[in-house]
Amino acid sequence: MNTSPFFIKPTPLQVVMFKVALALVPAIAVYTYSFGIGVLVQITLATITALATEAFCLKLRSYPIKPFVTDGSAIVTAWLMALSFPPLAPWWMIVVAAAISIALAKHMYGGLGQNTFNPAMVGFAIMIVSFPAQMSRWAAPFGVLPQSLDWSAQLSWIFTGHLPAGLAFDAVASATPLDTVKTQLMQHASMSHIFQSPLFGAIGGIGTEWITAAYLLGGLYLLWQKLIPWQIPVTFLAVLGGVAGIFHLVDPTHYTSPLFHWFSGAAMLGAFFIVTDPVTGPTTPLGRVIFAALIGLLTYLIRVFGGYPDGIAFAVLIMNLAAPFIDQYTQPAVFGRKGKQKKAGAQS
């Protein structure tokens, strides 16, 4: 039997999650192309751990395991977290992070749809707070330094911490573009000098600018599929770029351009895949705009004036905390109510 045509069937969660994962595929491909097999290893480890933790927690809470494990939400969490990790981080870090994020940030709050904080960002934040050294140790993308690690060397580094003879990690390591700009500026290097480094491409870092462009592509697909409201990424990017633009206009020797901020770090990943999380953000239209705008502002402040190389994770977590509060004060007027309120206001 068919339902009436005006009934809109909600898209099953599985389909939504599949499409989100699909939207991440181009970025994963570009990421792997410029940083090597480590990216795929991190994603695989995160996915396996997240699914195992999910099943374990569901069993503890005596929930049906199969429908919840196969809904794909744990996989998307795992992928988002793995994509924010350095590709050559030791294997146990992503495993611990995935287990904590599913058990602590998701199931302890009541499971799917109940979590206050974005689980992927909780896992990332816990790790960067606990292991700042390992979490900011990135290998340079291929083609920047004379030496690089092939896939077997990468696997050996991730799983055993050893490299083939004659190779040192320092020889292939490099700070991320955001980190480089920050530390070099602290040493009073001029902006044009910094951007002459082989690490930088046309707008962002070599390799990383294409990865962020691939996130943008995936994000546009999500917009086209109407899976995310356009207001969130647009507001977030507008505020991030706007604040960066003001600083850049006032003092271009110390502040990088909006384009650099858009195409570095996790800006695009955050804009389309993390800030748009429907569970941990506000639900009202105005609330979403405020939420995304403040995340954009906080991201810029943490990036430029904070101690961590990128600010998306902390900005998102702080605003997750504020989301219920924003929701409460941005409730749209009930239909027909607004006029009455105005009249009452005029009388008093």
Added chain:
Amino acid sequence: MMISRQEVRDISHNGVWKQNPGVVQILGMCPTLAMTTSVVNGASLGIATALVMACSGAAVALLRQFVPNELRNPIYILIIAAVVTIVQLAMNAYMHALYNVLGIFIPLIVTNCIVLARAEAFASKNGVIQSGLDGFMMGIGGTVVLAILGGIREVLGKGTLLSGIDLVFGASAKSWVIHVIPADLNYQFLFMILPPGAFIGLGLLVAGKAALDRRAAEAARRREAETSTPLAA
């Protein structure tokens, strides 16, 4: 001024379990969260607090007839502050290393709201012995929570137990430190040592206590049902 055995049992049960300051009343959170980076830190601050609470409870009960109702809070605070000063000076003299580690949190016992809460809620209405016992048992309840929370954070954060025990028992106690995770692995998980670890650990303890209570209540109900069914039938 006597105390019956039943009273001792009730006051002790109240302090250690039923109204535990750490996981039921959630009072005195500042030291609970800040000083529980290891078992030794947590337990020693807990014992110091228990001593203060026992003495201040007895003192407040002793003086309660002479304290004008309108001025009771400042007077209680003065009494507590006097006791804390004694404990502080004694620790500085006999356990100087530990005193240095606990630092500002020893004088801050004055402002620990569980101390004033018991003076107000119990000692101002009960006898000297009862009040002293109540303060001590509340302090022990807090100490247990501080020690367990300290243990959780120490094991997960540093992989050891009883680190810093030499601050209490002298340098010869250094070998008492238990390395749950072998020392040569250089294990460290900073998150548990930092404040978020304290909040998460305390949250788990509160939940754990509630779960145990619920299980006990269910068991009691089942026992009751078992004993009452033959009568009903």
